[in-house]
Amino acid sequence: MNTIVGLATSISNSAVNIIRISGNQSVNIIEKIFHTNTKSSLNPNEIKHGFIKYNEEVFDEVLVSFMKAPKSYTGEDVIEINCHGGILVTNKILNLVISLGAKLAEPGEFTKRAFLNGKIDLTKAEAIIDLIYAKSDLELKCAINQTTGKLYKKLNFIKEKIVNILSHVEVIIDFEDEVEDVYKSDIENDIIKIINEVQEILKYKDQGVLIKQGIKTCIVGKPNVGKSSLLNYLCNEKKAIVTDIPGTTRDIIEEKVDIGGIILNLFDTAGIRESSDVVESIGINMAKDKIKESDLIFFVLDLTRDLDEEDFRIYELIKDKNIIFLLNKCEEINMFDTNEIFTQFKNSNEDNLAKISIKENLGFDKLTNLIKDKFLLSDLSLNTESIILTNNRHTEAFNNCLECLNDSLKSLKDLMPLDIVSIDIRKALKYIMNITGEDINEVIVDNIFSKFCIGK
Numbered sequence: 353m354n355t356i357v358g359l360a361t362s363i364s365n366s367a368v369n370i371i372r373i374s375g376n377q378s379v380n381i382i383e384k385i386f387h388t389n390t391k392s393s394l395n396p397n398e399i400k401h402g403f404i405k406y407n408e409e410v411f412d413e414v415l416v417s418f419m420k421a422p423k424s425y426t427g428e429d430v431i432e433i434n435c436h437g438g439i440l441v442t443n444k445i446l447n448l449v450i451s452l453g454a455k456l457a458e459p460g461e462f463t464k465r466a467f468l469n470g471k472i473d474l475t476k477a478e479a480i481i482d483l484i485y486a487k488s489d490l491e492l493k494c495a496i497n498q499t500t501g502k503l504y505k506k507l508n509f510i511k512e513k514i515v516n517i518l519s520h521v522e523v524i525i526d527f528e529d530e531v532e533d534v535y536k537s538d539i540e541n542d543i544i545k546i547i548n549e550v551q552e553i554l555k556y557k558d559q560g561v562l563i564k565q566g567i568k569t570c571i572v573g574k575p576n577v578g579k580s581s582l583l584n585y586l587c588n589e590k591k592a593i594v595t596d597i598p599g600t601t602r603d604i605i606e607e608k609v610d611i612g613g614i615i616l617n618l619f620d621t622a623g624i625r626e627s628s629d630v631v632e633s634i635g636i637n638m639a640k641d642k643i644k645e646s647d648l649i650f651f652v653l654d655l656t657r658d659l660d661e662e663d664f665r666i667y668e669l670i671k672d673k674n675i676i677f678l679l680n681k682c683e684e685i686n687m688f689d690t691n692e693i694f695t696q697f698k699n700s701n702e703d704n705l706a707k708i709s710i711k712e713n714l715g716f717d718k719l720t721n722l723i724k725d726k727f728l729l730s731d732l733s734l735n736t737e738s739i740i741l742t743n744n745r746h747t748e749a750f751n752n753c754l755e756c757l758n759d760s761l762k763s764l765k766d767l768m769p770l771d772i773v774s775i776d777i778r779k780a781l782k783y784i785m786n787i788t789g790e791d792i793n794e795v796i797v798d799n800i801f802s803k804f805c806i807g808k
């Protein structure tokens with residue numbers, strides 16, 4: 353494999369930049385350009401002070417470290433040059449290293465080499481991408497769990513169990529006619545145990561998707577209840593126009609916000625009412641479409657006005673969705689109370705309702721808890737023991753594995769020949785090995801690493 357070079361830090365004017373070189377030419381290249389006053393050469397796991405110099409030109413004063421193969425991130429000889437963080441100086445050193453034979457690294461190429469050299473499995477590599485791009489505490493927690501190898505250990509455990517079942521099945525295949533039912537029932541029990549393990553891992557898959565992609569949340573209500581004020585409050589910025597004129601918002605305004613470590617993809621919509629205004633009506637129809645594709649609806653009601661037909665009509669549009677009722681402007685004189693809400697809107701209850709005041713910053717802790725409870729995220733934020741699948745590739749493979757295990761169990765119960773049973777168990781094993789990258793095609797590997805940033 354050729355030697356690669358990349359910038360491990362971002363290219364901007366900063367205190368320090370780190371240029372990383374990996375491959376069997378790294379030491380050769382650095383020896384040509386690194387000059388130090390000390391007599392000893394660059395030893396593994398040591399940082400040395402000196403200058404980058406070539407053809408009498410001094411490029412920069414630097415610190416250089418050396419990690420010798422296989423004890424490095426990539427498993428190859430790795431050199432890191434800590435240079436000053438100027439864009440020009442960094443680029444000059446980078447180009448110098450390239451001119452001496454290194455190739456500019458592709459995005460993710462360092463980590464891909466770590467994987468190909470057996471330093472990490474694919475789940476850890478993917479966790480590193482997730483860690484870099486995590487947008488919320490919960491997402492970060494899931495990624496860290498995965499980098500520590502929790503998922504990998506579980507996968508190995510399942511793999512071992514499946515291999516055991518498979519050898520058991522194959523040993524008795526040849527003697528099938530004489531095999532006593534007790535052996536078959538042993539196999540059946542073992543398969544059931546693995547099915548339970550896989551189901552346990554898949555338990556929080558929906559939460560995983562929400563943690564990674566955010567909860568699509570549509571703010572809905574009649575005009576002037578405070579929908580845009582809510583969006584602005586939650587994203588801590590004046591993104592949407594707020595006025596006391598009903599019908600202010602027309603377009604849908606989208607913002608990502610973090611509420612208590614959970615990401616919401618928030619949509620502010622036009623207040624829904626009968627309107628003869630062409631532009632407003634288009635906005636209202638867009639709001640109705642957005643409702644359909646949302647995971648959660650914030651139904652905003654205005655406590656300073658009586659409930660009316662407009663509120664009831666909107667409820668008809670959203671009643672089958674996941675709703676949180678937000679009774680806004682609670683710091684003012686309230687024209688109705690929660691009991692009236694419970695009477696008028698049949699899906700409402702204490703667990704999906706909060707009185708809030710955007711003006712006085714009231715009720716938002718309750719709102720955070722309601723969201724967590726609704727999506728079973730409260731347990732997860734406390735319980736770091738659970739494996740939460742946030743990666744679609746893993747979820748899909750586990751689902752396929754489960755299907756194969758169920759098929760094998762069915763064949764066994766239907767008294768099918770054992771080689772049929774073993775085909776499905778083999779397939780299940782393949783899916784597990786697919787997740788760790790032990791059995792995976794090259795195109796998928798390239799695709800995974802292309803999502804990395806440059807220099808990682």
Ligand SMILES: Nc1nc2c(ncn2[C@@H]2O[C@H](COP(=O)(O)OP(=O)(O)OP(=O)(O)O)[C@@H](O)[C@H]2O)c(=O)[nH]1
Pocket residue numbers: 573574575576577578579580581582593594595596597598599600601602621622623624680681682683684708709710711712
């Ligand atoms: N007293 C009080 N007024 C509020 C509160 N939240 C919002 N308002 C006011 O309510 C009015 C309407 O706010 P908006 O956020 O524009 O309402 P909207 O629901 O987006 O209205 P449309 O875009 O017309 O559908 C503004 O005058 C806000 O200042 C609150 O908590 N208390």
Ligand SMILES: [Mg+2]
Pocket residue numbers: 579580581592593600601620621622623
């Ligand atoms: Mg608005």
